[in-house]
Amino acid sequence: DAGVIQSPRHEVTEMGQEVTLRCKPISGHNSLFWYRQTMMRGLELLIYFNNNVPIDDSGMPEDRFSAKMPNASFSTLKIQPSEPRDSAVYFCASSLGWGYPNEKLFFGSGTQLSVL
Amino acid sequence: DAKTTQPTSMDCAEGRAANLPCNHSTISGNEYVYWYRQIHSQGPQYIIHGLKNNETNEMASLIITEDRKSSTLILPHATLRDTAVYYCIVEGILTGGGNKLTFGTGTQLKVEL
Numbered sequence: 001d002a003g004v005i006q007s008p009r010h011e012v013t014e015m016g017q018e019v020t021l022r023c024k025p026i027s028g029h030n031s032l033f034w035y036r037q038t039m040m041r042g043l044e045l046l047i048y049f050n051n052n053v054p055i056d057d058s059g060m061p062e063d064r065f066s067a068k069m070p071n072a073s074f075s076t077l078k079i080q081p082s083e084p085r086d087s088a089v090y091f092c093a094s095s096l097g098w099g100y101p102n103e104k105l106f107f108g109s110g111t112q113l114s115v116l
Numbered sequence: 117d118a119k120t121t122q123p124t125s126m127d128c129a130e131g132r133a134a135n136l137p138c139n140h141s142t143i144s145g146n147e148y149v150y151w152y153r154q155i156h157s158q159g160p161q162y163i164i165h166g167l168k169n170n171e172t173n174e175m176a177s178l179i180i181t182e183d184r185k186s187s188t189l190i191l192p193h194a195t196l197r198d199t200a201v202y203y204c205i206v207e208g209i210l211t212g213g214g215n216k217l218t219f220g221t222g223t224q225l226k227v228e229l
Contacts, residue, residue, distance in 0.1 A: 004159075033216065043160070043203075043219035056216070091159050105152075105217060107159025 004108035006092050012114045018080040021111045023092030024073055031097030033105065034067055034077050038088045049075065050097050082115045089113070119143070119206040125224040128198075134191040136223050138204030141185045147208045149180060150217060151189045153200040160203065160219070163189065194227045201225075 005024040013019055025032050033048040047057040052069045060067070064083070069075040079086055089112050093105040121139040128134040140149065151163040164171055164178045166187075171178045177190040191198055203222040 035219075042221055045216060045218065048216055093159070104162035104165075105160070107161070110159055 004092055004094050004106050006090075006108035006111050008111060009109065010112045010114075012116065013082055014116050015083055016081045017115075018078065019082045019086075019113060019115070021077040021090050021092075021113070023075045023077070023108060025075070025092070025094030026106055027073070029094035029096055029106075030072070031095045032069060032075050033093040033095075034075070035091040035093065035107075036088045037091060037110070043091070046077070079113075082113075084115045087113055087115050119147075119218070120204045120220055122202075122204050122220065122223045124221070125226070127226050127228060128191075128194045130195055130227050130229055131193055134194040134198065134225060134227070136189040136191075136202050136204075136225065137186065138189070139186045140204070140206045143184050143206050144208065147206050149178065149184075149187050150205040150207065151176070151178065152203045152205065152217070152219070153198075154203070154222070155197075155200040163202075194225075196227050196229070199225060199227045 004026055007022045031050045034046040035043050036046055037043045046059045047067045048055055049069045065079055067077045089110045091107050091110045093107040095105045119140055148165050148167050150165040152160040153163055154160045164173055164176050166178045166180055168180055168184055180187045201222040201224050203219050205217050207217055
């Protein structure tokens, strides 16, 4: 298996622009997580899904952030409009999910987002 | 409040055992101890987890004290490639199963020649 695949690997955009980050979880995994990492705040959980349904989005910082999972093999994290303080590395992770309480999370390589 | 306390940084000589401590004095009975690591510019990687018994796998050993208030991750023969930030995480199981992980600041382990 190729693991969790994230795209793009790097994204540079200007303030005010819309940014869409993409994630393909490991086939057969039912839970998907979006994390953000900055030097100041470390790794923060933004939102997670189980069976394509958002379970907890309390970590989403503002209404400018939205996440979707239209099917079991694809998720997006959108920022509209983007701001310089959104600059961070965004990680997607997946796990087998519900019914597997001790399952490990598999992380993608991340998307380095820079908002100028 | 953070559930775990870890030293900010540690050094280890290559080939020696690396012992990474973690304090979790407020751990509750249904919470597990997880260890992940993050090598520079990569996503976090699962290492091991346990509830109350000591655990061992191909990567490491996890020693949990009898009162479960602290634990130690042991890398038996550290190599330069083990240089990373190591996260100790305490989490319970969500209603209906599954889990989510809350990462702290971790321990920066530097393995040197």
